[in-house]
Structures are given as C-alpha cells and as structure tokens.
Amino acid sequence: MLSPSRKDFISLSLTEQGGGNYTNAKQWRRQSCWRKWKQLSRLQRCTVLVFIVLLLICGIAAYPSITGNQTDEPVYGSQSLPAYVLISYLCFVGMTKLEAVREAFRHAWKGYKEFAWGHDELKPVSKSYGEWFGLGLLKTLVAAELSFNKNVDVNLFESTIRILGGLLSTYHLTGDSLFLDKAKDIGIRLMPAFNTPSKIPYSDVNIGKGTAHPPRWTSDSTVAEVTSIQLEFRELSRLTQDPRYQIAVNEIMKHIHKLDGKQDGLVPMFINTNNGQFTHLGVFTLGARADSYYEYLLKQWIQGGKKEVELLEDYLQALEGVKKHLVKQSSPLGLKFVGELSHGHFSPKMDHLVCFLPGTLALGAHHGLPAEHMELAKQVMESCYQMYAQMETGLSPEIVHFNMHSGSTQDVDVKPADRHNLLRPETVESLFYLYQFTKDKKYQKWGWEIFQSFNKHTRVPTGGYTSINNMESFFLGETLKYFYLLFSEDSDAISLDKYVFNTEAHPLPIWSQAE
Missing domain, CATH: 1.50.10.10 (Glycosyltransferase)
Structure with missing residues (x-):
C-alpha cells in the first residue's frame, strides 16, 4: 500500500509536469486501466464484454432500417452467428487454452x-x-447414494470401462478406500457375465439378481467389448489379491490368441458366446465393434510390465x-x-x-x-x-x-x-x-x-x-x-x-x- 506522501508525489508528477510529458501521462493512464482490467474476475470481465456486445448488437440491428437492408439477425463478418456465440467467444479473450x-x-x-x-x-x-444406470458422479453421491443392489441389466463393457475403471482410477488418484470398496462391489456383481459355455462373456448382466445373458436378438458379443475389459479386471485382482477377476479376462485373450478366423492378425467383429467362435467372418475394421481390441493388446502388455509376450505378438501381427x-x-x-x-x-x-x-x-x-x-x-x-x-x-x-x-x-x-x-x-x-x-x-x-x-x-x-x-x-x-x-x-x-x-x-x- 502506498503512503500518503508517495501518493502526493505521484499526483503532482501527473498534474504539474509540462506538455512535454503529456504522452507519458497518457501511457501511465493506459497501463493503469489495463492493470484494473486484469484485476477484474473472469465473471466481471465477461459481464463488461456482454454489455459491449449488446450495444454492438443494438447498433447493427438498427443499421438495416437505415439502409433498407432487412436481415433476420445481426451479421458478424461473413457468417450469421447467434449473439450468445459471439459473447462466449469474447469471454474467451485473454484466456489461456487451459483456462478455456x-x-x-x-x-x-x-x-x-x-x-x-x-x-x-x-x-x-x-x-x-x-437414464442409463443412475450413477452419481461426486464422492458425496458415491458414498451416500451409489448402490449396485439394483434389479437392472447393465452392459458388461460399458460398466467396466466407465464405472469399474472410474472407481479404480479415482482410488489411485485420491487414496480414498471408499472408491476401492465400491470397485470391489461392482466387480463381484459383474462376474456372472463370464459364466458361459465358452468363457466368452455375455454382453448383459443383472447386477441385482446375479444373472447374465446375451442381447435379446443374438447369441453374439462384439469382439471389442469382450477384449476391452482386461485392464480394469486385472487391476482389481492386483489390488484385492483375488485372482478370479484376472483369470476370467486372461482366458478371453488366450482363447482369441489361438482362434481361427483372423486374417494377418486382424479379427472379425463378432464372437459367439456359446461356442467361442468368430462369426460374420471376412469383415475386418478398426472401427466400431473391433477398435479397442487392438488398443488393449498394447495397453495390457504395458500394464503388466512388458512381460506378456503373446499380447505383444498379437499386437505386432495385427499392425502388419x-x-x-x-x-x-x-x-x-x-x-x-x-x-x-x-x-x-x-x-x-x-x-x-x-x-x-x-x-x-x-x-x-x-x-x-x-x-x-x-x-x-x-x-x-x-x-x-x-x-x-x-x-x-x-x-x-x-x-x-x-x-x-x-x-x-x-x-x-x-x-x-x-x-x-x-x-x-x-x-x-x-x-x-x-x-x-x-x-x-x-x-x-x-x-x-x-x-x-x-x-x-x-x-x-x-x-x-x-x-x-x-x-x-x-x-x-x-x-x-x-x-x-x-x-x-x-x-x-x-x-x-x-x-x-x-x-x-x-x-x-x-x-x-x-x-
């Protein structure tokens, strides 16, 4: 904080100097305004910008009536943009990319x-x-309201990557055992999906009843879904020292490793849960229904400390x-x-x-x-x-x-x-x-x-x-x-x-x- 004498000195230097320092005085005032602008909160700056934009809009809206050129909405540059879009752009002015x-x-x-x-x-x-499942997103909701004891069918793949994966990750980043306990709960409830003749899991599981089934219209599961749950279940086994989760998902990868129907490492999109064989043979894509199979081959190899040679072999062959x-x-x-x-x-x-x-x-x-x-x-x-x-x-x-x-x-x-x-x-x-x-x-x-x-x-x-x-x-x-x-x-x-x-x-x- 400046002392009174210091403030007096500054005041005199601005008001008593001759015309030769007028430019310096203007520069000081500009810098002072800039400092005051930077001291405003983001909300305050946005409010000022919104006010300016509204004045601009009013001016532009009045312009067509003067020139006789009628338009439905103001035009900015070469495009018609809603006012709120321009306002949101102006609120990004001065932001870093991270702040944006x-x-x-x-x-x-x-x-x-x-x-x-x-x-x-x-x-x-x-x-x-x-509504898909009713999953709360905050810790308070997880602690007080997140219950998996529900008579509801959920998708094994989506529940694993979103819920189980999210809980395990949050546990590691926070150290809060609440999230690990919830991860154990959902992990146990998802296990009935693996009770199939082929050990290729069903797509849907009722986490309240402990039952599982394929989709109503087919006995197939998609290859991406059954091969993109491994990271999460393997980690759950490591944390709980309960091997059954890892055994279940590792069996899938071992089965697909030796399965016929691949072409130079590329896999079909569907696999039958009864006989464990690929279906819809001859169609190969890295898009929907097969994509994350390839992603998880590499990531399991990395997760496990680069020791599981079969995973690496399958990944390299697939890339070829x-x-x-x-x-x-x-x-x-x-x-x-x-x-x-x-x-x-x-x-x-x-x-x-x-x-x-x-x-x-x-x-x-x-x-x-x-x-x-x-x-x-x-x-x-x-x-x-x-x-x-x-x-x-x-x-x-x-x-x-x-x-x-x-x-x-x-x-x-x-x-x-x-x-x-x-x-x-x-x-x-x-x-x-x-x-x-x-x-x-x-x-x-x-x-x-x-x-x-x-x-x-x-x-x-x-x-x-x-x-x-x-x-x-x-x-x-x-x-x-x-x-x-x-x-x-x-x-x-x-x-x-x-x-x-x-x-x-x-x-x-x-x-x-x-x-």
Whole structure:
C-alpha cells in the first residue's frame, strides 16, 4: 500500500509536469486501466464484454432500417452467428487454452448440475436428462447414494470401462478406500457375465439378481467389448489379491490368441458366446465393434510390465495386417487413412473411432516398439485432423469415405446419414499422445482449432454441449480431459511412464511402477 506522501508525489508528477510529458501521462493512464482490467474476475470481465456486445448488437440491428437492408439477425463478418456465440467467444479473450478448457468444463457441468443432477445423460437443448444406470458422479453421491443392489441389466463393457475403471482410477488418484470398496462391489456383481459355455462373456448382466445373458436378438458379443475389459479386471485382482477377476479376462485373450478366423492378425467383429467362435467372418475394421481390441493388446502388455509376450505378438501381427490390408492413400493430398475389408473387397470407409490408432501407435513407439510405428501415427493423425478441417463446421462426421480416384478435388466425402458429430474424444486423445512424444506444436494448434469448433457449433447457452441430441458423459470424462492434457505443459500431470489410460480415459498404474 502506498503512503500518503508517495501518493502526493505521484499526483503532482501527473498534474504539474509540462506538455512535454503529456504522452507519458497518457501511457501511465493506459497501463493503469489495463492493470484494473486484469484485476477484474473472469465473471466481471465477461459481464463488461456482454454489455459491449449488446450495444454492438443494438447498433447493427438498427443499421438495416437505415439502409433498407432487412436481415433476420445481426451479421458478424461473413457468417450469421447467434449473439450468445459471439459473447462466449469474447469471454474467451485473454484466456489461456487451459483456462478455456476449464471454462468449457464448468459450462458443461453447469448444464448437468442444473438439469440432470444424479442422472446419466444431459439433454441440454430440452433441459432434461436421460437414464442409463443412475450413477452419481461426486464422492458425496458415491458414498451416500451409489448402490449396485439394483434389479437392472447393465452392459458388461460399458460398466467396466466407465464405472469399474472410474472407481479404480479415482482410488489411485485420491487414496480414498471408499472408491476401492465400491470397485470391489461392482466387480463381484459383474462376474456372472463370464459364466458361459465358452468363457466368452455375455454382453448383459443383472447386477441385482446375479444373472447374465446375451442381447435379446443374438447369441453374439462384439469382439471389442469382450477384449476391452482386461485392464480394469486385472487391476482389481492386483489390488484385492483375488485372482478370479484376472483369470476370467486372461482366458478371453488366450482363447482369441489361438482362434481361427483372423486374417494377418486382424479379427472379425463378432464372437459367439456359446461356442467361442468368430462369426460374420471376412469383415475386418478398426472401427466400431473391433477398435479397442487392438488398443488393449498394447495397453495390457504395458500394464503388466512388458512381460506378456503373446499380447505383444498379437499386437505386432495385427499392425502388419493393418498396413497390408487397410492403409491406403487419398486424393488429392495423399493422406494415409485406414479403411475396411469385406470378403476381400476394400472400402475407403473410416469411422471417427479409428482415430484412436495414431495415439496407440505413438504410445507403442514410446515404449520401445519400431520407429516406423511413430511415422505411421503421424500420417494417420494428419488424416484424422483433415476429417475436421475439410468440413465447413470444422467438426468431423461420425463416418467419412476417402476419395482414391485421381482428379478428386477433396479427400473426404461424407454421406448424408453420417453428417453428425457425437463429441467423440479419439482425435483429441491421439493429438495428446502425439504432442507428448514429439512436442510438435502443430498438434496443439490442431487441437485448439477443434476445440473452438466445438464451442462455436455445439455449445448450448443454458449449459452443456450437444451432439445430434444429447451430451454424452464421455465429452466430460474423455474429450475435455484430453483437451486439458493436450494443452498442459506439465508432462508429469499424468505420466505415461507410470500410468496407462483405459479406453474411457481413466488412468491406471503400470504394474512395474506401482507401489
């Protein structure tokens, strides 16, 4: 705090100096105003900006009546934007990228808290909620209200990666045994799913009755679902010293390791729970129903301290199959993309889900696998970015088809039924891995472009972000988390030498590093 004499001195220097120091006086006043502006809270600054925007809107709204040019809403630049979008942009002025992600999370959380508290899914446009299981998200809710003693069918895969994985991860990050106790409870309740003739688990389990069954319309489970629960159940066994969880999921991997029906390491999308055989043979994709099989081969090998040779063999063989059968180049940019194979016929169809692959390849290269994996990771990463950049909205569709014909003017083609974005995390996840291992700023730049597009086109003013209808929980739990990690310069926030992320972005410890 300045003394009175010091304040008097400053006052005299401003008012009694000659005209020669007038410029210095103006500069001092500008600096003083800037300091006062920086001292305002984020809310206060946003309020001032909103007021300015409203004045601007009033001026622009009056302009057409003067010129005779009638418009339905004010025009900013070359696009018509709702006023709230411009206001939200102005509220990001001066923010760092991390602060912007925090603000986006708070905005999404505001909608969830106001309209869907204690429920599973926010419907931000209708200001309501959807229910899947009734899982509370806060510790107070977990302690007081989260009970798994319910007569309800849940999906084994979704419950494992979201609930079991989330509880185990929270236990490791907090040390609070409450979360481990809840993890044990749900783990035990999910075990009836493994009581099948083939030991390939059923897709659905009633956690209150202790019964399980396949979907009503088929006796098949998807390969991705039965092979993407291993990280979580293995960790539960390690923490509880109860081997039955790990035995159950390891049996699945051993069975698939020796199973016929693969093509150069690539697996079909479905497996029968009665006889344990692949079904729908001859169709191979890294998209829906098969994607995380490949991801979990590598991550189990890393989780277990790189000792389980069969997992590594299956992963490396699968990558050779990907390069041989699925990787092609587009026109005109020559982008490397990953298509699909159906009974020997190649399709240039690529799900957004496939964009997990660059991150997985980069993670493997970081852990000692061939450098060519990193090169392929960079090439496919470019294609995933272009799936956003070549769209008018800057947001990737759920599915694209890459053009392979010479003379094409655009690499990416989208069918009408696929023109929607579900706020998925895969591209941002891979950008995070690529930036962590290369420190190339372009990955942060690409991520920032995508983040801004989410804010421009999916942000709902009352709270939350919307896809085609609802805000999926993975937008908070994965997409925004990976944005935050991408823009964070603290590489040890979640060290990739100490933790491996499950497919729902929950970090679990690498065993060789665990205490």
